[in-house]
Amino acid sequence: MAADTAVTSSPEETLASLVKEAEALKQKLEEERQKLNDVTLSCVAERLEPITISNLKVRRILKGHQAKVLCCDWSPDKRHIVSSSQDGKLIVWDAFTTSKELTISMPSTWVMACAYAPSGNMLAAGGLDNKVTVFPLGGTAGEEDGATRKRTVATHTSYMSCCLFPNTDRQMLTGSGDGTCALWDIESGQLLQSFQGHSADVMSLDLAPSEMGDTFVSGGCDRGVLVWDMRSGHAVQAFDTHLSDVNSVRFHPAGDAVASGSDDSTCRLFDLRADREIARYSKESIIFGANAVEWSVSGRLLFAGYGDYTACAWDALRATRLALLPGHEHRLSALRLAPDGTALATASWDATLRIWA
Amino acid sequence: MNTLLERHQGCSGGYALLLEYVVCLAINIGLSDTAVMDMMVSTLQQQRSVTEQLRREAAIKRIPVSVAVADIVRFISEHEQEDCLLVGFTSQKVNPFREKSSCTVL
DSSP states (O other), X not given: OGGGGTTSOOTTOOHHHHHHHHHHHHHHHHHHHHHTOOSOHHHHHTTSOXXXXXXXXXXXXXXXXXXXXXXXXXXXXXXXEEEEETTSEEEEEETTTTEEEEEEEOSSSOOOEEEEOTTSSEEEEESTTSEEEEEEOXXXXXXXXXXXXXEEEEEOSSOEEEEEOOXXXXXXXXXXXXXXXXXXXTTTOOEEEEEEOOSSOEEEXXXXXXXXXXXXEEEETTSOEXXXXXXXXXXXXXXXXXXXXXXXXXXXXXXXXEEEEETTSOEEEEETXXXXXXXXXXXXXXOSOXXXXXXOTTSSEEEEEETTSOEEEEETTTTEXXXXXXXXXXXXXXXXXXXXXXXXXXXXXXXXEEEEO | OHHHHHHXXXXXXXXXXXXXXXXXXXXXXXXOHHHHHHHHHHHHHHHHHHHHHHHHHHHSOOOOHHHHHHHHHHHHHHHXXXXXXXXXXXXXXXXXXXXXXXXXXX
């Protein structure tokens, strides 16, 4: 097939032939997707029993940041949370007791991303410094201890908006305002693979839940959601139905679908195998952007955090709103489910984090 | 230079016309032949990567939405009972974030 030999370009390829082929391919793509669009999710879901959630409320409030909380992540021990803030601080919380266990000062303000390593023994964070800095935890515990053994791993040419450990303590995946995603070796700090495809800032990343872990998804200010093959470095799928910046992307726990939250005030569900959008979560009363999305353990509930200071829970199948989660006093910036699914952490520009259970 | 331009005479579609216009403009403002050539080569490369990307996207296998949705629904029903935020906790004692009783931990 032509696709296999694409890399070795023939001398006969002219700009005209390439443009013509691109247009034909676009049309073919749309036709193929439409052909397989035999039912809608909402139609299937109507036959399912409606669900209700009643007991979800704020159980803890984590106070201590001096400015907007921009990101958070749970430790694999299901008890600790790391958060990063505009104030330039990284804080490790004991979510059970709400106490601060560790505070690390970062080299710049606007620490937009932070992550726990799968082992729980390392933290990564960065933002306006265009870098990811990794902090080993444990050993001799104490304030600022990690800061003395920190290491710079990744450097972008613009701000670092999101980062994650791809199922290993040895590598780091980052997304940046320079429009690229990149895979780094933590030990050597070397760039292993660069992922180029977004035409504007990358805002969010998520790794496919499969053990293989060689697929990830990204969302960006070009309104696009891209699915990547980590080994080849190529984008294998693109979803471009959002009308504005995509702020957040999250794999459905089943692994074959991705939820996204956008400044167009909708959340959407894209199925990778059907290669199309299969659900849209929106309401007339929701007019602010969706800044963060997160799934419950079963993938029945889709949580979304908005610019209107609220979060909410959607029935992912029936695309109806089940619960409004008010309480924050500024826009929501990040949502994270505890690893065992018992609680949802929300981070906000009101400088607090809240734990819902 | 002329041969390169001639090859572009065959360009069709608005995008190609626009590119041609840009190239002509570059010549008119006095850019050297090599600079113009570089521009054309990089435009060609850019379009090639766009088309290659579409080839990859077009080559993937797809399944009907009904099958994809059925699989999602099955996954959810298999895991619904483990979903504490959906079905609640068997007892509030199991909830690690339950409100503590009146005595506080020192």
